Amino acid sequence: NAGVTQTPKFRILKIGQSMTLQCTQDMNHNYMYWYRQDPGMGLKLIYYSVGAGITDKGEVPNGYNVSRSTTEDFPLRLELAAPSQTSVYFCASSYALGLAGGFYEQYFGPGTRLTVT
Amino acid sequence: ELKVEQNPLFLSMQEGKNYTIYCNYSTTSDRLYWYRQDPGKSLESLFVLLSNGAVKQEGRLMASLDTKARLSTLHITAAVHDLSATYFCAVVGDSNYQLIWGAGTKLIIKP
Numbered sequence: 001n002a003g004v005t006q007t008p009k010f011r012i013l014k015i016g017q018s019m020t021l022q023c024t025q026d027m028n029h030n031y032m033y034w035y036r037q038d039p040g041m042g043l044k045l046i047y048y049s050v051g052a053g054i055t056d057k058g059e060v061p062n063g064y065n066v067s068r069s070t071t072e073d074f075p076l077r078l079e080l081a082a083p084s085q086t087s088v089y090f091c092a093s094s095y096a097l098g099l100a101g102g103f104y105e106q107y108f109g110p111g112t113r114l115t116v117t
Numbered sequence: 118e119l120k121v122e123q124n125p126l127f128l129s130m131q132e133g134k135n136y137t138i139y140c141n142y143s144t145t146s147d148r149l150y151w152y153r154q155d156p157g158k159s160l161e162s163l164f165v166l167l168s169n170g171a172v173k174q175e176g177r178l179m180a181s182l183d184t185k186a187r188l189s190t191l192h193i194t195a196a197v198h199d200l201s202a203t204y205f206c207a208v209v210g211d212s213n214y215q216l217i218w219g220a221g222t223k224l225i226i227k228p
Contacts (some may be wrong), residue, residue: 025132031214040206043160050214058215090159096214105150106216110158 004109006091007035012115013081019075021076021112023091031094032074033058033106034066042091049074050096081116088113119144119171121208125141131227133195138222140189140206148209149189150216153179153202160205196226 007022010035025032034046045058049068063085065077074093092106120143130136140149151163166182166189169199173180177200179192189206203223207216 003134033215043218048214056214092160105162105165107162110159 001069004091004093004107006025006089006109008112009110010113012117015081015083015116018077018079018083019081021078021089021091021114023070023074023076024029025074025093025107025109027095027107028071029063029095030071031096031106032068033092033094034074034076035090035091035092036060036063036094037111042108046089047065048077070111074081078114084117085115086114096109119208119210119217121144121184121206121219123204123206123222125222127209127223127225129225129227131197132197135195136193137193138193138204138224140191140219142187142189142208142217144185144211145184145209146208147184148203149182151189151191152205152207154221155202156207163204193224200224212219216223 001036004025006068016096030051033048035043036046044060046060046064047058047066052068052071055066068074089112091109092113094106095104122138122141123181124139149166153163154160164180170185177194182189203221205221206219213224222225
Protein backbone atom coordinates (compact mmCIF):
# COMPACT_ATOMS: atom_id res chain seq x y z
CA ASN A 1 0.00 0.00 0.00
CA ALA A 2 1.91 3.03 -1.29
CA GLY A 3 -0.66 5.63 -0.20
CA VAL A 4 -0.43 8.84 -2.24
CA THR A 5 2.44 9.07 -4.71
CA GLN A 6 3.53 12.12 -6.70
CA THR A 7 5.92 12.58 -9.58
CA PRO A 8 8.23 14.27 -10.21
CA LYS A 9 9.82 15.17 -6.86
CA PHE A 10 11.59 18.22 -8.29
CA ARG A 11 11.26 20.21 -11.48
CA ILE A 12 12.65 23.43 -12.93
CA LEU A 13 10.60 25.08 -15.66
CA LYS A 14 11.28 28.06 -17.85
CA ILE A 15 8.66 30.79 -18.05
CA GLY A 16 5.98 29.82 -20.54
CA GLN A 17 6.63 26.08 -20.45
CA SER A 18 3.94 23.60 -19.49
CA MET A 19 3.99 20.43 -17.43
CA THR A 20 1.80 17.89 -15.67
CA LEU A 21 2.23 16.89 -12.07
CA GLN A 22 1.13 13.33 -11.50
CA CYS A 23 -0.75 12.07 -8.44
CA THR A 24 -1.92 8.52 -7.75
CA GLN A 25 -3.54 6.99 -4.68
CA ASP A 26 -4.16 3.33 -3.98
CA MET A 27 -6.52 3.67 -0.99
CA ASN A 28 -9.71 3.81 -3.07
CA HIS A 29 -10.42 7.28 -1.73
CA ASN A 30 -13.16 9.19 -3.49
CA TYR A 31 -11.90 12.70 -2.72
CA MET A 32 -8.64 14.11 -4.05
CA TYR A 33 -7.04 17.53 -3.72
CA TRP A 34 -4.22 19.66 -5.02
CA TYR A 35 -2.60 22.22 -2.74
CA ARG A 36 0.29 24.59 -3.10
CA GLN A 37 2.50 25.69 -0.25
CA ASP A 38 4.69 28.74 -0.65
CA PRO A 39 7.81 29.02 1.53
CA GLY A 40 6.94 29.50 5.20
CA MET A 41 3.23 29.59 4.47
CA GLY A 42 0.19 27.38 4.89
CA LEU A 43 -1.72 25.41 2.30
CA LYS A 44 -3.84 26.87 -0.47
CA LEU A 45 -6.32 24.66 -2.28
CA ILE A 46 -5.98 24.72 -6.07
CA TYR A 47 -8.54 22.14 -7.23
CA TYR A 48 -10.39 19.21 -5.76
CA SER A 49 -12.39 16.25 -6.96
CA VAL A 50 -15.17 14.33 -5.23
CA GLY A 51 -15.06 11.41 -7.63
CA ALA A 52 -14.09 10.30 -11.12
CA GLY A 53 -15.28 12.83 -13.68
CA ILE A 54 -16.04 15.54 -11.10
CA THR A 55 -13.67 18.40 -10.36
CA ASP A 56 -14.07 21.88 -8.92
CA LYS A 57 -12.01 24.98 -8.27
CA GLY A 58 -10.45 25.78 -4.94
CA GLU A 59 -9.02 29.03 -3.65
CA VAL A 60 -6.27 29.58 -6.28
CA PRO A 61 -7.16 27.80 -9.56
CA ASN A 62 -5.84 30.33 -12.09
CA GLY A 63 -3.07 28.95 -14.28
CA TYR A 64 -3.92 25.31 -13.51
CA ASN A 65 -6.15 22.58 -14.87
CA VAL A 66 -7.10 19.15 -13.60
CA SER A 67 -8.86 16.02 -14.73
CA ARG A 68 -10.08 12.92 -12.93
CA SER A 69 -10.72 10.07 -15.32
CA THR A 70 -10.14 7.33 -12.74
CA THR A 71 -10.52 7.03 -8.97
CA GLU A 72 -6.77 6.58 -8.57
CA ASP A 73 -5.32 9.43 -10.64
CA PHE A 74 -5.63 13.19 -10.35
CA PRO A 75 -3.06 15.01 -12.53
CA LEU A 76 -2.48 18.76 -12.29
CA ARG A 77 -1.61 20.63 -15.47
CA LEU A 78 0.33 23.89 -15.48
CA GLU A 79 -0.03 25.87 -18.68
CA LEU A 80 2.32 28.77 -19.48
CA ALA A 81 4.33 28.56 -16.26
CA ALA A 82 5.00 31.82 -14.42
CA PRO A 83 7.45 32.64 -11.58
CA SER A 84 4.44 33.06 -9.26
CA GLN A 85 3.84 29.32 -9.60
CA THR A 86 7.13 28.51 -7.91
CA SER A 87 5.98 26.49 -4.93
CA VAL A 88 5.70 23.04 -3.41
CA TYR A 89 2.66 21.15 -4.66
CA PHE A 90 0.95 18.54 -2.54
CA CYS A 91 -1.66 16.07 -3.62
CA ALA A 92 -3.96 14.61 -0.97
CA SER A 93 -6.81 12.15 -0.81
CA SER A 94 -9.53 11.24 1.66
CA TYR A 95 -12.62 9.17 2.04
CA ALA A 96 -15.94 10.89 2.59
CA LEU A 97 -19.52 9.77 2.80
CA GLY A 98 -20.94 12.98 1.39
CA LEU A 99 -22.34 16.07 3.06
CA ALA A 100 -24.17 14.32 5.87
CA GLY A 101 -22.17 11.17 6.14
CA GLY A 102 -18.78 12.17 7.34
CA PHE A 103 -15.47 13.37 6.18
CA TYR A 104 -12.23 11.67 7.00
CA GLU A 105 -8.69 12.92 7.33
CA GLN A 106 -6.64 13.75 4.29
CA TYR A 107 -3.55 11.75 3.40
CA PHE A 108 -0.78 13.65 1.67
CA GLY A 109 1.74 12.74 -0.98
CA PRO A 110 5.44 13.64 -0.61
CA GLY A 111 5.13 16.80 -2.71
CA THR A 112 6.62 18.19 -5.91
CA ARG A 113 9.02 21.11 -5.58
CA LEU A 114 8.61 23.34 -8.65
CA THR A 115 10.77 26.29 -9.61
CA VAL A 116 9.86 28.56 -12.53
CA THR A 117 12.65 30.80 -13.80
CA GLU B 118 -16.47 32.64 5.19
CA LEU B 119 -14.85 30.17 7.53
CA LYS B 120 -11.51 31.31 8.91
CA VAL B 121 -9.04 29.39 11.00
CA GLU B 122 -6.51 31.23 13.13
CA GLN B 123 -3.59 29.69 14.94
CA ASN B 124 -1.47 31.26 17.59
CA PRO B 125 1.27 31.63 18.12
CA LEU B 126 2.65 31.40 14.59
CA PHE B 127 6.14 30.88 15.91
CA LEU B 128 7.25 29.36 19.18
CA SER B 129 10.74 28.74 20.46
CA MET B 130 10.98 26.84 23.71
CA GLN B 131 13.34 24.85 25.84
CA GLU B 132 13.22 21.12 26.26
CA GLY B 133 11.27 20.01 29.28
CA LYS B 134 8.80 22.91 29.19
CA ASN B 135 5.05 22.75 28.60
CA TYR B 136 3.21 24.87 26.10
CA THR B 137 -0.10 25.15 24.25
CA ILE B 138 -0.91 26.01 20.64
CA TYR B 139 -4.35 27.48 19.99
CA CYS B 140 -6.62 27.06 16.98
CA ASN B 141 -9.70 29.27 16.68
CA TYR B 142 -12.25 28.98 13.91
CA SER B 143 -15.03 31.31 12.93
CA THR B 144 -18.12 29.17 12.25
CA THR B 145 -19.64 26.03 13.65
CA SER B 146 -17.82 22.81 12.90
CA ASP B 147 -17.65 19.55 14.78
CA ARG B 148 -14.58 18.14 13.09
CA LEU B 149 -11.06 19.39 13.53
CA TYR B 150 -7.74 17.96 12.40
CA TRP B 151 -4.16 18.48 13.55
CA TYR B 152 -1.24 17.81 11.23
CA ARG B 153 2.51 17.90 11.63
CA GLN B 154 5.02 18.95 8.95
CA ASP B 155 8.74 18.45 9.33
CA PRO B 156 10.99 20.83 7.32
CA GLY B 157 11.03 19.89 3.64
CA LYS B 158 8.58 17.05 4.22
CA SER B 159 4.92 16.34 3.67
CA LEU B 160 2.06 16.64 6.15
CA GLU B 161 1.27 13.85 8.58
CA SER B 162 -2.04 13.47 10.37
CA LEU B 163 -1.75 13.69 14.16
CA PHE B 164 -5.27 13.87 15.54
CA VAL B 165 -8.85 13.83 14.31
CA LEU B 166 -11.31 15.43 16.76
CA LEU B 167 -14.90 14.62 15.91
CA SER B 168 -17.07 16.02 18.69
CA ASN B 169 -17.34 18.60 21.41
CA GLY B 170 -15.14 17.70 24.37
CA ALA B 171 -13.03 15.27 22.35
CA VAL B 172 -9.56 14.75 23.76
CA LYS B 173 -6.82 12.70 22.15
CA GLN B 174 -3.29 12.03 23.33
CA GLU B 175 -0.23 10.62 21.65
CA GLY B 176 2.98 10.66 23.66
CA ARG B 177 3.73 14.22 24.75
CA LEU B 178 0.98 15.75 22.60
CA MET B 179 -2.63 16.16 23.65
CA ALA B 180 -5.34 17.76 21.54
CA SER B 181 -8.79 18.89 22.65
CA LEU B 182 -11.84 20.41 21.01
CA ASP B 183 -14.42 22.84 22.40
CA THR B 184 -16.99 23.36 19.64
CA LYS B 185 -18.96 25.90 21.68
CA ALA B 186 -15.93 28.13 22.04
CA ARG B 187 -14.80 27.20 18.48
CA LEU B 188 -11.40 26.42 19.91
CA SER B 189 -8.96 23.54 19.76
CA THR B 190 -5.73 23.29 21.71
CA LEU B 191 -2.61 21.25 21.14
CA HIS B 192 -0.74 20.87 24.40
CA ILE B 193 2.90 19.84 24.55
CA THR B 194 4.12 18.28 27.76
CA ALA B 195 7.82 18.19 28.68
CA ALA B 196 8.88 19.10 25.16
CA VAL B 197 11.70 17.22 23.45
CA HIS B 198 13.74 18.29 20.42
CA ASP B 199 12.06 15.68 18.18
CA LEU B 200 8.78 17.58 18.42
CA SER B 201 10.26 20.50 16.50
CA ALA B 202 8.03 20.92 13.43
CA THR B 203 5.24 23.05 12.02
CA TYR B 204 1.80 22.15 13.33
CA PHE B 205 -1.35 22.90 11.35
CA CYS B 206 -4.97 22.73 12.38
CA ALA B 207 -7.77 22.39 9.83
CA VAL B 208 -11.55 22.49 10.01
CA VAL B 209 -14.13 21.04 7.65
CA GLY B 210 -15.52 23.81 5.45
CA ASP B 211 -19.16 24.59 4.77
CA SER B 212 -19.24 22.41 1.67
CA ASN B 213 -17.85 19.45 3.61
CA TYR B 214 -15.57 18.83 0.66
CA GLN B 215 -12.69 20.94 1.83
CA LEU B 216 -10.53 21.51 4.84
CA ILE B 217 -9.90 25.13 5.82
CA TRP B 218 -6.35 25.39 7.09
CA GLY B 219 -4.69 27.52 9.72
CA ALA B 220 -1.42 29.24 8.83
CA GLY B 221 0.61 26.84 10.94
CA THR B 222 2.67 27.16 14.13
CA LYS B 223 6.40 26.70 13.70
CA LEU B 224 7.70 25.09 16.86
CA ILE B 225 11.41 25.03 17.67
CA ILE B 226 12.50 23.13 20.75
CA LYS B 227 16.01 23.83 21.90
CA PRO B 228 18.06 21.22 23.75
